[in-house]
Amino acid sequence: MTDEPKQEMVVTPWEVKGDIDYDKLIEQFGVSRMTPEIEDKIAEHAGYKHLQLRRGVYLSHRDTEWWIKEYEKGNKVGLYTGRGPSGNVHLGHLVPWFFCAYLQKAFGADMYFQMTDDEKFLHRADLSLDEAVSYAYENALDVIACGMAPGKTHIFSDTEDIEHLYKIALRVAKKVTFSTAKAVFGLTDSDNIGKIWYPAMQAMTCFLESDREGRNIPCLIPAAIDQDPYWRVTRDIAQKLGYYKPAQIHAKFLPGLAEGGKMSASQPETAIFTTDPPKKAGKKVMRAFTGGRPTVEEQRDLGGRPEICNVYAYFYFLFEDDDKALVERETSCKNGEILCGHCKKELAKRVESFLTDFQEKREAAREVLDEYLIKPVE
Amino acid sequence: MYRVIVANKAVLTPWEVSGKIDYDNLVEKFGTKPLNHGDLDRMRDHSGRFHFMLRRGVFYSHRDLDKILDHHDRGGKFSLYTGRGPSGPVHLGHLIPWIFTKHLQDTYGSKLLFQFTDDEKMLLKEDLDETITSHWVHENALDLMALGFDPDNTEFIVNMRHASKLFPIALKVAKKITGSTMRAVFGFNDQSNLGMMFFPSMQAAPCFLESERAGEPVPCLIPAGIDQDPYWRLTRDIARKLGYPKPAQIHGRMLPGLTGTAKMSSSQPETAIYMTDVPELVEKKIEYANVPEDRANCPLFQFHYFLLTESDEEVEWIRDACTSNRRSCLECKIELAEDVNRFLKAHRRRKKLIGKSVETMLE
Numbered sequence: 052m053t054d055e056p057k058q059e060m061v062v063t064p065w066e067v068k069g070d071i072d073y074d075k076l077i078e079q080f081g082v083s084r085m086t087p088e089i090e091d092k093i094a095e096h097a098g099y100k101h102l103q104l105r106r107g108v109y110l111s112h113r114d115t116e117w118w119i120k121e122y123e124k125g126n127k128v129g130l131y132t133g134r135g136p137s138g139n140v141h142l143g144h145l146v147p148w149f150f151c152a153y154l155q156k157a158f159g160a161d162m163y164f165q166m167t168d169d170e171k172f173l174h175r176a177d178l179s180l181d182e183a184v185s186y187a188y189e190n191a192l193d194v195i196a197c198g199m200a201p202g203k204t205h206i207f208s209d210t211e212d213i214e215h216l217y218k219i220a221l222r223v224a225k226k227v228t229f230s231t232a233k234a235v236f237g238l239t240d241s242d243n244i245g246k247i248w249y250p251a252m253q254a255m256t257c258f259l260e261s262d263r264e265g266r267n268i269p270c271l272i273p274a275a276i277d278q279d280p281y282w283r284v285t286r287d288i289a290q291k292l293g294y295y296k297p298a299q300i301h302a303k304f305l306p307g308l309a310e311g312g313k314m315s316a317s318q319p320e321t322a323i324f325t326t327d328p329p330k331k332a333g334k335k336v337m338r339a340f341t342g343g344r345p346t347v348e349e350q351r352d353l354g355g356r357p358e359i360c361n362v363y364a365y366f367y368f369l370f371e372d373d374d375k376a377l378v379e380r381e382t383s384c385k386n387g388e389i390l391c392g393h394c395k396k397e398l399a400k401r402v403e404s405f406l407t408d409f410q411e412k413r414e415a416a417r418e419v420l421d422e423y424l425i426k427p428v429e
Numbered sequence: 430m431y432r433v434i435v436a437n438k439a440v441l442t443p444w445e446v447s448g449k450i451d452y453d454n455l456v457e458k459f460g461t462k463p464l465n466h467g468d469l470d471r472m473r474d475h476s477g478r479f480h481f482m483l484r485r486g487v488f489y490s491h492r493d494l495d496k497i498l499d500h501h502d503r504g505g506k507f508s509l510y511t512g513r514g515p516s517g518p519v520h521l522g523h524l525i526p527w528i529f530t531k532h533l534q535d536t537y538g539s540k541l542l543f544q545f546t547d548d549e550k551m552l553l554k555e556d557l558d559e560t561i562t563s564h565w566v567h568e569n570a571l572d573l574m575a576l577g578f579d580p581d582n583t584e585f586i587v588n589m590r591h592a593s594k595l596f597p598i599a600l601k602v603a604k605k606i607t608g609s610t611m612r613a614v615f616g617f618n619d620q621s622n623l624g625m626m627f628f629p630s631m632q633a634a635p636c637f638l639e640s641e642r643a644g645e646p647v648p649c650l651i652p653a654g655i656d657q658d659p660y661w662r663l664t665r666d667i668a669r670k671l672g673y674p675k676p677a678q679i680h681g682r683m684l685p686g687l688t689g690t691a692k693m694s695s696s697q698p699e700t701a702i703y704m705t706d707v708p709e710l711v712e713k714k715i716e717y718a719n720v721p722e723d724r725a726n727c728p729l730f731q732f733h734y735f736l737l738t739e740s741d742e743e744v745e746w747i748r749d750a751c752t753s754n755r756r757s758c759l760e761c762k763i764e765l766a767e768d769v770n771r772f773l774k775a776h777r778r779r780k781k782l783i784g785k786s787v788e789t790m791l792e
Contacts, residue, residue, distance in 0.1 A: 169596075169600055172600060172604065173600065173603065173604055180597055180600060180601060210596060210597055210600065211593075212593075213592045213593050213596040214590075214591070214592055214593040216592075217548070217588075217589060217592035217596070218559070218589050220624075221548055221551055221552060221589070221624050222551075223623075224552065224622055224623040224624030224625075224627070225551070225552050225622050225624055226622070227622060227623050228619060228620050228621065228622055228623075229608065229617070229618070229619045229620070229621050229622070229623065229626055230619035230620065232623060233619065238608070239608070240607065240608040240609040240612065241607050241608065241609060242607065242608055243603055243604050243605065243606060243607055243608075244603045244606045244607070244608060244610075244611060244626050244627050244629070244630060245600055245603030245604050245627065245630070247608055247623055247626045247627065248603065248623050248624070248626060248627030250623065251623050251624065
């Protein structure tokens, strides 16, 4: 790795920065390390092992074996994930959503997808509520384009669909004190009362399907590990409310086109957005940070460093499904046989063709959006 | 009567001697304005009569009422907003602001937004669930409508059912209030639950609902006990920041409890006469009511003065009969029990007539 001093790691639901030490996070958050057995079980039910499982995207979990066992017993199981809609979706966001679509299919699960437009509005001084809500619907198109199943996917906006959510959120809120929220989320007296309330909204979704169906349904949350504090609080109160504790499967952060951190929408130049014109996205790839050496000679001599290369990361997490081809690329890079321009050109081509296809699906999703939005319980 | 009570402070008024609440002091402490002759004259002119609660200073203080009246004179509409926590039966003390609100609706043709804060009750009480609050929402709504509100101009907002009406506005409100403000204004602390921390924004939201719906400023007037003022001060502050008209208020005094407490209160059931109390119970409660040595300080007289006896002559006679020792407490109590039971009977009859129509209003 680099010789530069390590930056202090910060991981909260609102901020991820510094050099991420996953071992430390697993210990800090008190979660279980992912096991090959769990990965194999998922693959067995899906019929194939998703590239994200093969590549170790999911580093840790809570109660995922239990969730799978419930399914194997013939019980219905559910999925929950979400998005804070404060802007356009980038490729990093799609990684867990592709995986959700994969899990949904494998386990025949209903997916509750929460658009936390309230949270984004409350946290960001520059974002109006109307803007956040309109991003919620815009971003829903991306979710659908990832291949979520119609009729089994329930996308909702906290603000627009509050009538389905408020009662459960109240029951959650009643069990969580301000002091817990301070300790877990780092809230203070000077935070606004909407932010103070919000954890109840995010926790509520763990119980939404059970509440709507009138029976307990195990819930699995695939999400990045920075969201973990919410689930810790939720797990603490689940039984008091008569629900199962929600299970989680935690994803790593994905590097962006600039160095460090996850691919963040708040640094637009580092990300490729699903709405970027393909050619423009290709240009972004050509400007990406890589693990290359300062000169061609050095690269030929010393070889590249895929372990810090963002172009490689894109192949790794999204664009190279073929494990053999990936290893070949890695080896050739390390041996100094290929230069960064080569990889960038290949990636740009794949990104462009991916986006062309994705944007078609995304536009088609406009027509069927309503089928994917949450409906009142019959 | 109005001249005597309002203009001349030296005159004995029930609340000034109650010793429990110094209402004049509250005006000063909260920085509200006493209703003056000008305000009262205007309201009398608008309605064509001088409502006894204004005449007697039951409603006696305000914030920005003059602006509301100006707005009305210019042909503008304003909304009325009040509400209730549906955790039990309504008592006589609750009816006082409602009866006055009905007078305001009749006079100004204003839409009434009536909020049921079942969410707050659920958050505060350990054993309260929605089956219970739903029952009381229905019962209390009947009590309200039995007072004669215009069903076409009255909107119930039951927070847990109708959250979608309020939540977007509540979020905007919440963004402007910090946890420290909650501590200072409501006495919340680290042990308060997250729902209570947020709830004040749900309670503030109806003040701005009609403006939001109309897409232009629609001022809101809140008739309420003056003890509620600190809460609305915060909402006024937020209104300014969000660009809505500040909610105006007209402040009332509180009906005292049977035991001589400053305020009839559901949390002390022995102080209250509920709309559901049977005649024998009413008789008993009044018979056992705490009557002070100092007769001028009698809480029972205030039942006549605030609520039951609209005729000024009659109310004067009752007071005079008491202070001049022409009538014993027992006689007075028997008559009061009869009056209360007559009032309750008529109220229950009106409730029955309303029947099912209230269900549509609550949907």
